[in-house]
Structures are given as C-alpha cells and as structure tokens.
Amino acid sequence: MLSLIRISWRNLWRNARRTAITMSALTLGVAVIVGLDSYREATFAQMIRSVTQGLVGHLQVHGRGYQESPELGTVVQNPAQVEAEISRALPGATPERRVIGAGLAGTGDASTAVLVLGIQPGRSQEIRRIVNGQELSEQSPKRVVIGRGLADELGLKVGDELVLVGQAVDGSVANDKFTIAGMAATDSSEMDAHGVFLKLADAQEFFGLGDAVHQVVVRLPGEEQEDLTRPLSVLKGALDLASLEAMTWSQILPELKGMVEGKRQGQQAVNFIVFLIVALGVLNTTSMAVFERTRELGVMASLGTRPRRLWAMVVTEAVLQGLLSFALGVGAAWLVLHAVGTVDLTKLSNADMMGVRMPDAVQLHLQTKSVAGAFTVALFTVVAGSLFPAIRASRLKPVEAARFV
Amino acid sequence: MAVVDVENVTKRYEERGQPPADALRGVSVKVEKGEFMALAGPSGSGKTTLLNLIGGLDAPTGGTIRVEGHDISSMGRAALADLRRDRIGFVFQAYNLIPVLTARENAEYVLELQGVPAGDRRRRVDELFERIGLGALAGSRPLKMSGGQQQRVAVARAIVSQPAVVLADEPTANLDQHTGAALVDLMRELNRERGITFIFSTHDPMVLERADRVVRLVDGQIAGDERKKAA
Amino acid sequence: MSPFPLLKLAWRSIWRNRRRTLISMSAATFGLVLVIFYSSLMSAMIGEAKTQLDTTGMGHVEISAAGYRQKPQASRAFQDPAQVVQSLSLPPGSEAGYRVLARALISSAHASEGVELHGVDWANEARLASYVTDLRAGALPAAGDANGILIGEKLAARLKVGVGSKLRVMASRTDGEVGANLFRVRGIFHSISPAISQTRVVVGAAAAQELLGTPGAAHEIVVQIDDPSKADALAASLGKQLGGGYEVFSYGQLIPAMKSIEALMDNALFIAALFVYMLVGLGVLNTALMSVMERTREFGVMMAVGTRPRRLVWQVLAESFWIATISATVGLALGLAITWYGSGHALMDFSKKLGEGMDLGGMTIRSALRTAFSISQSLKAAAYVYAMALLVGLYPAWRVTRMRPADALRRA
DSSP states (O other): OHHHHHHHHHHHTTTHHHHHHHHHHHHHHHHHHHHHHHHHHHHHHHHHHHHHHTTSOSEEEEETTTTTSOOTTOOBSOHHHHHHHHHHHSTTOEEEEEEEEEEEEEOSSOEEEEEEEEEOGGGOGGGEEEEEEOOOOSSSOSEEEEEHHHHHHHTOOTTOEEEEEEEOTTSSEEEEEEEEEEEEEESOHHHHHHEEEEEHHHHHHHTTOTTOBSEEEEEOSSSOOOOOHHHHHHHHHHSOTTTEEEEEHHHHSHHHHHHHHHHHHHHHHHHHHHHHHHHHHHHHHHHHHHHHTHHHHHHHHHTTOOHHHHHHHHHHHHHHHHHHHHHHHHHHHHHHHHHHOEEEOGGGTTOEETTEEOOSEEEOOOOHHHHHHHHHHHHHHHHHHHHHHHHHHHHOOHHHHHHOO | OOSEEEEEEEEEEOOTTSOOEEEEEEEEEEEOTTOEEEEEOOTTSSHHHHHHHHTTSSOOSEEEEEETTEEGGGOOHHHHHHHHHHHEEEEOTTOOOOTTSOHHHHHHHHHHHHTOOHHHHHHHHHHHHHHTTOGGGTTOOGGGSOHHHHHHHHHHHHHTTOOSEEEEESTTTTSOHHHHHHHHHHHHHHHHHHOOEEEEEOOOHHHHTTOSEEEEEETTEEEEEEEOOOO | OOHHHHHHHHHHHHTTTHHHHHHHHHHHHHHHHHHHHHHHHHHHHHHHHHHOGGGTTOOSEEEEETTTTTSOOTTSOEEOHHHHHHHOOOOTTOEEEEEEEEEEEEEOSSOEEEEEEEEEOHHHHHHHOGGGGOEEEEOOOOTTOSSEEEEEHHHHHHHTOOTTOEEEEEEEOTTSSEEEEEEEEEEEEOOSOHHHHHHEEEEEHHHHHHHHTOTTEESEEEEEOSOGGGHHHHHHHHHHHHOTTEEEEEHHHHOHHHHHHHHHHHHHHHHHHHHHHHHHHHHHHHHHHHHHHTTHHHHHHHHHTTOOHHHHHHHHHHHHHHHHHHHHHHHHHHHHHHHHHHTTSOSEEOHHHHOSEEEETTEEEESEEOOOOOHHHHHHHHHHHHHHHHHHTHHHHHHHHTOOHHHHHHHO
16 A cells, blocks of 8 residues: 555556646635635635624524414413523533514604514624614613614604504503614614614503514534524424424524525536536546556556556556646645735625625634635545546557557 | 466457558467567567566467466456566557656655555665665666666566566667666576566577577467577 | 648547447537536526516616605605606607606504505506506506505405505605595406515606695606616716716616626626536546547557657547537537527526515516527537537547557557
C-alpha cells in the first residue's frame, strides 16, 4: 500500500507542468465552490438564526388546528402546564408564551390594521430592538411598543396615546387605550410596518382570553439547528396531541425551508457540471499518462503485478492529485473568505425573502457543510476522471505493453 | 519434474489486414531445475515468442506449457500475475526498470507484491546488492545509471524472490562486449550459487559459449538441442 | 505561406488523437452551455418580474396624491380619478387604472386579519392584475355590486370562509372614525404570490369610497407599459404633466431592492462565468500543451529540414483555432437549443418546494423557472469561450519557438 502511494506520488510529478495545470483547474473548482457555498450557507444560517431566535423560534406549540387556520379561539388553555411539560421533555429549552391577534390601531384622526402581539418582554429579547423610548415593563400597565414603520405611518411619538380596536374571542368588540412606551425594529418588514407589542397579560385581557395563549414558542440551546426532527418527536411525545399541535420553524415557514433547499439543489446542479468539466480534464491527462507509460505498466504486469493493483495505482495518482487540490482549494477559499470578511447586504435589507428579512450583513467563514460537500465532489471527480484510463491500464496485455522496447 | 515443460506449442499471430504469421510451429522442450540454457537463432525465429509464452505474458495458440507442473494456459489473469510474481523472474533487453523507483526499490518491488515485511525486504536486497556489486547505487534512480548497472539491477530484481526460473530476452543486446560478458558471468555465478534456472535468448556467440545447453530455433521450430559437459 | 494548407494540416493534426480532442472540446462545450443556460435563467427570472407586473398588480409607474407614500391615509386622495387617467399621455399599448386603497381589518366569524384593500373598477382591474380573473371559486362581482368582495385562497383558508360568506371590513375613515361595512365573498382568487393570496382583498371602487368616506376619490393610478426600461422617463414626464399635487414613482423607485437584486445576480453570474471560462481555458491549455510536447520529435524533424519556427507557431495556433471554433459553435448551438426549449418549458421547477411563486423584496418570481432565449446574450458567452480557447493556444505556440532542433530530436 505504501509503495502504491509512493509510486503514484512520484508518477504525479513526472510531468509536473501537466499535473500543475490539471491541479489548478481542480483547485479553482474547489475554491470557488467552497467559497460560494460557504457564503450561501452563512446567509442561510443567519436567516435561520433570525427565525429561530426571533419571532418563530425553533419549535412552537399551538392549540390544535391553529397553524392551518389561526382563529382567536384556538388556544393553549393552560400554558403553565404545557411549559412544564416542555421543560421536562427538552431540558434546556426556553418556552415563551404569545398571544396573537389582529386589530385596528390609531390615534384620533388615522388608524390602520395591525398585528397585535402579546409577549413576555423578558423572554423575547431577540424579536425586536427598541430604537426609541423604552421596553415594556411589568410595573407600568397599558403600555405598548410599536413597529417603527407604524409610528411613521401614523405620526406617533413616544408617550402618545394609541387606541386599539378589535374583536374579542367571544365576538364582542374589544376596545382599549394604551400609552406608547417605545418603538422597535424587527427582522420582518411586516412587523415593522404593522406590529403592536403588548405585555402578555394586557393582550389576554384585551382579547378576553383569560390565561390562554396562542403560541408557546420553544427555543432550544444551540443556535443553528436546521434539522429538528428529533426534538419535535420528543416534544410531541410529551404533549396532549388531542388539544395541541407542535411543529418546527420549517413547518411554520415551509417556503423558507423550500427556498433553502431549492437553492442548494440548484447549486448542486451547477457544481455537477463544473466538476464534469474538470473531470474531463482529469480524464484527458490521466489517459495521456497511462498511454505514455504503456511499457512501464507492461513491465509491472510482467513482474507479477495484478491487474487490480495497476488499476489502483492509476486511481491513486488521481486521488492524490484530488486531495492536494482539495487542500489547496479549501485554503484559497479560506483566505478569500477571511479577506472579504463580511458582505454588506444593507441595500437588500428591505427585501423580505419569503417573509424573512435578508440579513444586513453576512459574516463569512468556512462552513463545514460546504467543505464536506466539496470533498465528496472533488473525490468523485478524480475517481470518475481516472476510472477509464485505470481500467485500460489494468487490461493492457503485458506482452504488448512490453514489446516495443 | 521439469521446471518448464513446453509440449508441441504453436503460436500464430493474426492481425487485421495482414496474412497470419506462424511464430512457433510445434515446439517441445523440457528445462530441468538448475539449467543455464540459451535460446539461439536468427531474428524472427521465435525466441521472444517462446519466452513470452513460458512467462505467461501471452497465450499459445496450441499445445501446453507447464511451469513446475502447473498448466499455465488454463490460468486466469490474476493467477498468471501471481505465478509471475512468485515463480518467474524477467530480464528485458531494454532493462525496463521502473523509472520512478530507486535501484533498491525496483528490486524490492516484487518482494513487496509478495507481502514480504519491509525489514526483511531490505535485508535481502542489500545482501544481494553487496553480492553483485551494486551496494553504492542502491539509492539511485535508473535514469542516472549506466546500461550495465541498470541491467544488473534488473537481474537482482529477477532473482531476489528466488523464482523457479528467470527468463531473459536478449539481456546483453544493449551492452558492449565487455559489460555483456560480465553480466552473463554474473548470471552464471548466481545460477550455480543459488540453483536458479535461467533461460535466455541471444545471438551473441560470446554469450552462447557460456551456456550449458543451447536450443536453436529456426522458423519457429527446434533445429538443434546441444548440451555441453559441465565445465 | 497561404493559410489554407495550414488549416488543413492543423485539422488533420487535431484528429490524430481523436479521443483527447473530443474530450477537451466537450469540456469547453459543456462550459459554454452552462454559462448560456445559467445567464438565460437569471435574465428570465428578473425579466419576468419586471415585465409582468400584472402578477402583483403593480405599475411600472404609479401615481398618487402628494405625500401618500409617506403617510398612506385615506384623506390623501385625489378627485375624479377616471378623468385623470384619461388625461395622461401614455405610450401605445399601456394599461392604466385607478384604485382606492386602505389598510383594513377583515373579520369572519372565526378570525380577523389585517389586509390591503383595493377598491377598483372591475373591468379595468382585470387588465392590470391577473389574479383578479384567476378565480378558483365564485365570479367577478358585477359593476354596481356594492358589497361584493374578492379574497385570496390563503386568506379564505385562514378566515375559514367560502363564496357567499359574510365578512366585516373595518378601516380608518377620512373623518377619523372607524368605518365598518359588511361584505359578501363573491369569489376566491389564486395568486402565485403567497403575500397577495393572504393579504389582498378587492372590492368595487364605490364600495371602498363609501367605507372610507371618500366619495369620488382614489389613492393611486397604476400604469403598466410594454418596455420597462422606459419607466423612469415616463414617470418624469407624467410628473411634469400632473404638477405638484401628485407624486409619481417608477417601479425602480418603489422596489429599490429590485435593482440591488439585479446587480447581485449580475455579479454572481459574472463570477460564475469567469470561473467557467478559466476552467475551460485550463482544460484546453493542457491538451494543447500535451499535443505539442509529444510531437517534440516531429517538430524537431520539421525544423531540421528547414521549416521556420514561425510556421510551426502558426500551425499550433491553427490547431487552437479549430478547437475553439468547433467548441464554440457546438456549445452555442446546444445552448441556443436548450434555452429556446426552456423558454417554453420550465426546466427547473421548484414549485413543489416553494409554492408557485417566491416573494422577494416586493417582486414575485415564479418558481417554475424558464429561460430567456437571447441570441445576443448567447453569442456574447460564446465569444468569451472562443477568445479563451484561442488565447491559451498562445502558450504552447510559444513553447514551440523555444525548441532547438537538436534537443527536439534527441529528447524524443
């Protein structure tokens, strides 16, 4: 085995210029694919983070049927008990209660339809950032924080009064006055423009919900969790599924999940063709190398080298080339990613993609997923490119190979 | 039991667009252990073909070839490879050392295929190199060596694994008189010391002189088989 | 030295190692096809979002009363909208219409949702917004229907209503009161945009004016034109025509993200294409170099019998010429064929994963991606591949000039 690698390694450098050119192509392929893929995966990770740490959370528990048709009356009746069950089933998870309803919010002369969110201010730090005024507090009742877009639209200032009109759970008209404590920026332009945040208790009172809530948002320790199949099934096992439903962020935002997957698929198609081009290059150089060494291969066969070993020798040579290029390519991608550092996307930051705000900036670093992907593809490329010449090498008849001496 | 037993072997080359050529026409010859035998004859008489067939590099059109009693015409590619690895050594006219390997590595190559441990391999090769005067060149690559040196390495490679028979096709053709004679003397000595059977082709009278037995081929048939008295 | 025998000789030379030549040409061809396909996919995506604004009902130019975009209040309206539409001087083929707009709260017996209410002239709206006519249930309300409403499929599901159901719509009136009227669902429309399907409702203009207390007034005029690139110029001329009481925006100003996204895609395309060209170049370089190196002896002989090095250089370049010409031609033909086919059939269809449309910064992009068939764009890509293949031929040609006949002969 050792000598197989040794022979292949030395063979690799017999035509150093040719090897260098083929390796440049491979390296370039690996670098660009790792680089672009890391960039995209970093963007996805950031979007997923803003979803899971923000409004949606990793998992949610609702009253049964709420996701399909979010009625005011479809609720989690005893959230305290549900929270206890969540904490037991998923140690380390932090639950957060939420009431969600629609209403009209306005001042004396103008109003608009808004999304009313009853939240627990201490537990939902990440869904918004106070840009003006103060956070809601337990001490001062009947305060609201509103989205900054809404404040602009209605011409509201901190300290102004906000009239909220809606429909309570029993069908009666809900109507109350609040004082604006602050204004917030969020990760969703919809919430910026139409969000009104109340303390949970105020919202429950406004909609006449008693102790009930619409969502129990669950955040798991560890941030970038894309695959939540296991925690979801654990959670489902702990809950009374006759009256409740539990789902992951990707079930709540299937389009976002679909976009992430769709883009990955599209990238895979491009990767495939790119490496096909590179593989054709490997095929050509390996064929030439085998052709040039016909006699030598014949000699090895005469000395009793089995066909399989000859095959392995040619493939090993290509694999060594692939590994080396892979390392160089990843190194190059690392350098470029770190040289660029962050990509500024503020121009796009008003653009919601499938309801989720594009991040302002993407911090670039090498993504394990991308490196692993490129490794597989690079290896596949060199093996695919060297397979035919390798088979040819193993089929050479020793006498023909060694004849023209 | 004969080391090599060739029985009524024929070989016909058929290539597209050319009339078929009969390279061997019913050749029978037995080679016993320890013989130092030369195949003589003009170019095209079938010497190389016969050596290739004995070495399992090519398949005969008719007849049977046995090496140490095993019929090699019925063997598969891998089995033939193993037979060559374990029981047959080759020395080629053009040396044919593997250019990316050093002299020592070339000689070790067959041992490695056999799975001999590295320490063992090195000891055996070093010992042999000392014996045949190659000690100083063990670390050199073939392209840096003279023809005579390369052919000595080739001989070392052929005998290091103690094969039943070494087949050498015109081993001296690329060497000058003096170097060629020295090489044949070396082979002769190894033949005596180690009891390795040698079959080599040549049309060099100086080489023929040194053989115990000379089999002459003419037009693919045996035209003579002379044994000399042991010197 | 006439070029003809040179080209003939080069032609024979490249086919001496038929397989190698075919492999390196197919790598270049694949590369070219990839670039053509990818760029046509991108331009189709953006192009469709740009030209077919009726999927979202947006205008290439939108007109409203001054200040409405900043503070969209019912009172910021303009009178006689039909008259204003009539008075606009628009290029032929344009569609224009007015809308009464409100942000409203809509409630069924089950739930309430915040929505965008459009009060429209039904006949006109059908030309401006394709979803209005794409009804999955019910029918378009009649012209005088005072309480008919169209809602999207997603909203219908969330409110648990069907055709004939009653809905209460509340919105802020010009007098500061909250207006509330009952409407009856006449039809449920389908839109490829998830946002529109969930948050847009359409009623008659008169019904909306009644709800908001703005009789005879409207908030917006949308103008759709055939050539989106003329939108900025049209917005400027309409702004001049209408004067200070109005504000006029082109779609580029309304969706600033579109330009950024377009620029981002152009950059991505540029990088990807550059990279493919480099790969193609390296592949062709390697084969050309191999073919020269293995003929060292032959070149040595030719030089020994008195061939000038310059002629050998031309021969090597002529070989690159053939490889470049064949790969670029075949790649161009394949690329054109694929993009032509792809302009009629969605070759990449993500609608199973994404739904029919993706909302992206105010645009809606269809998930079943088609390609834009563009001869000029494809020719450009082919020209780059052609240039690249010719360019890399220079290196092996230069190597030939460095050969000395004696070396060349000996080294074989």
